[in-house]
Amino acid sequence: MINRILDRLEETLIITFMAAATLVTFSAVMMRYLGGSGISWAQELTIYLFIWMAKFGAAYGVRTGIHIGVDFVVNAVRPSIRRLLIIAAMSLGVIFTGVIAFFGGRWVIFIYGTGQISPDLEWPMWIIYLAIPFGSGLMCYRFIQAMMLFFRSGHIHTHTYGEEEDREIDVIHEQEVRS
Template sequence: MFNRILDRLEEVLIASFMAAATLVTFAAVVMRYVGGTGISWAQELTIYLFIWMAKFGAAYGVRTGIHIGVDFVVNAARPSVKRVLVILSMLLGVVFTGTIAFFGARWVIFIYGTGQTSPDLEWPMWIIYLAIPFGSGLMCYRFIQALALFVKTGQLHSHAALGEQGEESGS
């Protein structure tokens, strides 16, 4: 149940960030060419929305098996070696994303203490930087899920089976 809610939230956030960035950019262009004035904060907001979208999109990529990977060596290996390589790579993914989430949270706490705000929007920068621990933490969780699935079943997430898998398992 938790994973289904998290999956849906992840998808809604990614789509919302993408839609908002598109709408803001479109409005800024229309305002510039039709109204003669642009929207001064549009570029900054679009950049922040794309950062948030990318962080959550990376976690989505791990969950669905579409995240970038170099599997030439893994696919060429014997089954016993392949299993070790897959587990090792997922463990490295867990360690890396967990480390980024941890230090990202420390960075957010530091930035909060400085009181910095963004140049155009004048939003607190710590809110913008929350993308780092939230996105990396979710990505770490997705690596743990994928690792648990692989250890239990020997299967990897596959985007080809996403329609079936996402509804059946609530991964």
């Protein structure tokens, strides 16, 4: 249940950030094209929206199996070694994203203490930097989820298209509900 809510929240945030960035950019260009001065803070907001979108998008990529991976070596070795390589890769993913989330959290605390604000929007920078611990923390959680799925079933998330994707997601959620 909590995973389904987290899945929808993740997807909603990604869509919202992307749509907002597109709308802000389009509006700024149209205002400038129509002879106005444009929106002075549009570029800064668009950059921040894309940063947040990318951090949550990376977690989504791990969850759905669309994250870029080099699997040539993994697919070329025998199954016993393949299992070790997959576990090692996922473990490194957990460690790396966990470390980034931890130090990202420390960075947010540091920036909060400095009172820095963004140049055009004049927003507190610590809020903008929250993308690092939130996005990396979620990505770490997704790596842990993927590793647990691998331990339970021997399968890793793979991305398929259309109806197959829907069936795969349903199977994964059914497995999560059972456990």
